[in-house]
Amino acid sequence: MAVLQSAAEFDEAQRKASVAAIEEIAKQWASTPPKDFDAWFARNVDRLTRTVEAGQAAAVRNTDRYVSDALEEQNIRAPRVAEPNPSRLVGVTADGRTIEGLLAQSVIGARARIAEGMPAYQAWQAAGLEVRRVISNEFADAGRTATGVGIVSRLGVGYVRMLVPPSCARCVVLAGRYYHWSSGFRRHPNCNCKHIPSREDRAGDKTTDPKKYFESLTEAEQRRAFTVAGAQAIRDGADLNQVVNARRGLTVIGGRAQRTEVYGQQLLTTREGATRRSVASAAARRRGRNTRATPRLMPEAIYEIAKGNRAEALKLLRDYGYIL
Numbered sequence: 001m002a003v004l005q006s007a008a009e010f011d012e013a014q015r016k017a018s019v020a021a022i023e024e025i026a027k028q029w030a031s032t033p034p035k036d037f038d039a040w041f042a043r044n045v046d047r048l049t050r051t052v053e054a055g056q057a058a059a060v061r062n063t064d065r066y067v068s069d070a071l072e073e074q075n076i077r078a079p080r081v082a083e084p085n086p087s088r089l090v091g092v093t094a095d096g097r098t099i100e101g102l103l104a105q106s107v108i109g110a111r112a113r114i115a116e117g118m119p120a121y122q123a124w125q126a127a128g129l130e131v132r133r134v135i136s137n138e139f140a141d142a143g144r145t146a147t148g149v150g151i152v153s154r155l156g157v158g159y160v161r162m163l164v165p166p167s168c169a170r171c172v173v174l175a176g177r178y179y180h181w182s183s184g185f186r187r188h189p190n191c192n193c194k195h196i197p198s199r200e201d202r203a204g205d206k207t208t209d210p211k212k213y214f215e216s217l218t219e220a221e222q223r224r225a226f227t228v229a230g231a232q233a234i235r236d237g238a239d240l241n242q243v244v245n246a247r248r249g250l251t252v253i254g255g256r257a258q259r260t261e262v263y264g265q266q267l268l269t270t271r272e273g274a275t276r277r278s279v280a281s282a283a284a285r286r287r288g289r290n291t292r293a294t295p296r297l298m299p300e301a302i303y304e305i306a307k308g309n310r311a312e313a314l315k316l317l318r319d320y321g322y323i324l
């Protein structure tokens, strides 16, 4: 697969939007530790959440156009049978929980570090860094999930994994592989690999060909991504798949369906546990969020339930509002 212009442009636009939103979050994070972390959080959680939502909205905005453009660029005709509603992915984390709860975890973490003896300033800075890291991960996931919904909404297409360098060894070996639309996108925290909507695996480009990507790196970069021994083994002709265990640490976020009893009702949700932090839930409710509906069933859990049946997946996606 040659470099798709649509994929490169989409990645650049997404990256810009993510950086802008992360900068905004950095500005909103107090530069010095507040006296009372919880009080600070209670005052600022709404504004922070709105910023995260704006970033998510930017991340999902042009995903359906990207899916169309990428297919067109490959001369693939795939009738669109549903209209994706990516705004449904705004205001929820990749594993179906509230943004407020995710933000609260960093503040809780900061307090725990102080309890362990870390100076307040350092703990607060670390929490700010963590927020930026987990939120930029959320932006990438929102974009990926929306792209996935765009793919399932078109007949006969799946996706190829594309690297956005620099990439880790586990992602490199998966680059260029073709996946059925129902295969959850395996990723690790801060993974920036992307879907290329496609019909089959077409090797050729360094972002979709593991060996070419490896060869595009300097020896120092090869050692960093594949370890000294691994890099040497690959240079000596070993197969990348034998050197790297791609299964380790790559998971499908939001892809584990289970039936949970939530307030006496049987709901299908993602398997990740719900974190109910009082401040976060209260803030979520104030913002009109139905905290009972979290953790929410995410698209990748729906694909799992549908077991490869596109009509069934589309029905559930419609029930949960991910498509119109």
Ligand SMILES: [Zn+2]
Pocket (backbone or CB within 6 Å): 167, 168, 169, 170, 171, 172, 188, 191, 192
């Ligand atoms: Zn990776």
